[in-house]
Amino acid sequence: MTTRRELFRMVLGLLFIPLAGSFLSMLPSRRVVRPPGAVDEKLFLELCTRCGICVDACSSEGRGTLEPCGILDGVSMMGTPKVNPLRAPCEARYGICEGRLPCVKSCPTGALRWIEPEEIKLGSVSWSPGRCIAVLGGECLVCAEVCPVPGAITPRNGIPVFHSNRCVGCGRCVYACPADPKALILMPEGERRHHWGRAGFSR
Amino acid sequence: MSGGISRRRFVKLLGGAAAAIGLASLGYSLGWFTAGERAVLERSISGESNLERPLVSLVKGRDVDAMVRRAIKAIGGIEALVSPGSRILIKPNVGFNRPEAVTSPEVLRAVIEVVKDADPKEIIVAESAVRGYNTSNNFGVTGIADVVRGLGIRLVDLDKSSEIVKVKTSGKLLGEVSVFKLACDADVIISVPRLKRHSQAIVTISMKNMMGILPSDQKGMFHVLGLQQCIADLNTVFRPDLAIVDATEVMTVSGPGMGRMVPGEAILASRDPVALDLIAAEYLFRLEGNENPLETALNVPHIKLAAELGIGINDPSRIRVVEERVS
Numbered sequence: 001m002t003t004r005r006e007l008f009r010m011v012l013g014l015l016f017i018p019l020a021g022s023f024l025s026m027l028p029s030r031r032v033v034r035p036p037g038a039v040d041e042k043l044f045l046e047l048c049t050r051c052g053i054c055v056d057a058c059s060s061e062g063r064g065t066l067e068p069c070g071i072l073d074g075v076s077m078m079g080t081p082k083v084n085p086l087r088a089p090c091e092a093r094y095g096i097c098e099g100r101l102p103c104v105k106s107c108p109t110g111a112l113r114w115i116e117p118e119e120i121k122l123g124s125v126s127w128s129p130g131r132c133i134a135v136l137g138g139e140c141l142v143c144a145e146v147c148p149v150p151g152a153i154t155p156r157n158g159i160p161v162f163h164s165n166r167c168v169g170c171g172r173c174v175y176a177c178p179a180d181p182k183a184l185i186l187m188p189e190g191e192r193r194h195h196w197g198r199a200g201f202s203r
Numbered sequence: 204m205s206g207g208i209s210r211r212r213f214v215k216l217l218g219g220a221a222a223a224i225g226l227a228s229l230g231y232s233l234g235w236f237t238a239g240e241r242a243v244l245e246r247s248i249s250g251e252s253n254l255e256r257p258l259v260s261l262v263k264g265r266d267v268d269a270m271v272r273r274a275i276k277a278i279g280g281i282e283a284l285v286s287p288g289s290r291i292l293i294k295p296n297v298g299f300n301r302p303e304a305v306t307s308p309e310v311l312r313a314v315i316e317v318v319k320d321a322d323p324k325e326i327i328v329a330e331s332a333v334r335g336y337n338t339s340n341n342f343g344v345t346g347i348a349d350v351v352r353g354l355g356i357r358l359v360d361l362d363k364s365s366e367i368v369k370v371k372t373s374g375k376l377l378g379e380v381s382v383f384k385l386a387c388d389a390d391v392i393i394s395v396p397r398l399k400r401h402s403q404a405i406v407t408i409s410m411k412n413m414m415g416i417l418p419s420d421q422k423g424m425f426h427v428l429g430l431q432q433c434i435a436d437l438n439t440v441f442r443p444d445l446a447i448v449d450a451t452e453v454m455t456v457s458g459p460g461m462g463r464m465v466p467g468e469a470i471l472a473s474r475d476p477v478a479l480d481l482i483a484a485e486y487l488f489r490l491e492g493n494e495n496p497l498e499t500a501l502n503v504p505h506i507k508l509a510a511e512l513g514i515g516i517n518d519p520s521r522i523r524v525v526e527e528r529v530s
């Protein structure tokens with residue numbers, strides 16, 4: 001025998017399920033850095049089946065930079081691949097995957113498509129001077145040291161200067177930054193993605 | 204309340220447990236339980252190479268093999284250092300995947316061949332690359348792997364050897380340093396760097412090269428603590444017993460990844476890493492067209508700090524430089 005109070009609770013609980021669902025999908029999704037050769041974001045989300053094969057292909061090359069997006073990246077993003085330079089840098093340009101792109105080659109749906117090495121730009125780094133050891137007076141220019149792109153990070157008076165137009169977004173500097181918390185974040189700003197329906201790239 | 208526990212007893216138990224956990228964590232942080240878990244090793248520097256008047260050889264020429272042999276001969280020969288049956292660690296600089304930024308394979312080959320002649324028990328060539336670079340890949344694309352394996356020598360990517368130990372230093376900033384165990388096991392350490400500029404350390408020669416025996420996090424920590432002092436501190440325990448500098452092609456102006464390559468056509472060697480780094484740095488600054496190359500070299504902080512810690516001699520009047528030319 002259910003009391004009136006119990007019935008009331010059950011109805012409330014049932015109401016909560018669709019409410020929670022719509023609430024979660026309304027959560028803003030984060031902009032993440034996609035693997036090289038990803039198509040435009042809207043098409044990417046349709047084509048990517050969240051199979052995780054590219055993530056496995058990436059980790060078979062070493063530590064692997066790719067990981068599936070979690071719930072914090074947005075409900076619609078969950079399971080899609082993202083570049084996490086805290087795990088490892090992306091080796092697609094100036095690295096062990098250059099010209100091979102195991103992630104792209106493994107993609108079964110065309111969400112990732114072939115891209116020539118010199119076309120790769122995953123994004124660019126964003127610098128927080130307040131966390132930077134060099135700005136705080138330390139002996140550090142590790143970001144400039146590990147950067148494989150000529151002229152992307154140039155030291156000036158012992159402090160790094162970032163040229164985001166040259167940055168390919170490999171994330172080596174983010175990975176190597178010894179500051180805690182890191183003074184660098186990899187952002188999709190300036191990323192080069194395959195266009196929807198025609199050849200060429202969007203910026 | 205028969206059978207169960209009273210509220211008072213429960214609260215007491217809870218309090219007791221909390222106190223025990225608190226005490227245990229306090230004990231841990233104070234280092235009461237350190238014995239087996241956080242063993243800190245001590246390493247003594249082998250060889251009586253702390254000469255009052257160190258010898259540095261500077262051999263110029265084009266024939267790398269002859270230059271390396273001559274340079275080692277001029278400082279007393281390999282037999283003085285490598286006794287049959289000793290374990291040798293050769294530490295080249297293979298921090299990057301660009302051939303101009305690493306020790307040239309020809310120089311490394313010549314060094315290995317000289318060391319082999321002394322009939323040691325074991326020779327290992329090992330490196331851990333700059334953070335963000337894959338050491339094994341560096342070995343492959345720079346041609347180091349072909350040369351080392353071709354000579355039948357064990358080549359170790361330290362990043363893949365998981366064993367890390369802590370070693371006490373007698374430096375000023377670094378109390379103890381985490382290193383790959385392989386470096387501790389060696390009787391003789393031979394540092395074989397390429398002569399390069401370095402954006403933070405000013406130069407990267409035989410002492411800076413020793414950072415390649417550190418795991419990634421420890422490398423980063425050096426920059427947080429103070430790079431120059433940490434390099435000197437590291438060399439109080441991991442002082443190269445012999446160092447041979449590849450100055451055939453020198454990276455000037457900027458580095459360590461990219462810089463202006465200038466032909467140096469020289470090999471330098473010494474058993475005193477401080478004296479060697481000083482003379483090699485002077486050589487580099489002279490190639491750059493610096494008007495006071497020696498003074499600039501004397502002002503490189505880690506060379507100065509290493510001398511203060513007694514790692515070697517940085518007084519130019521006490522260093523004997525043997526200059527030769529091999530045609």
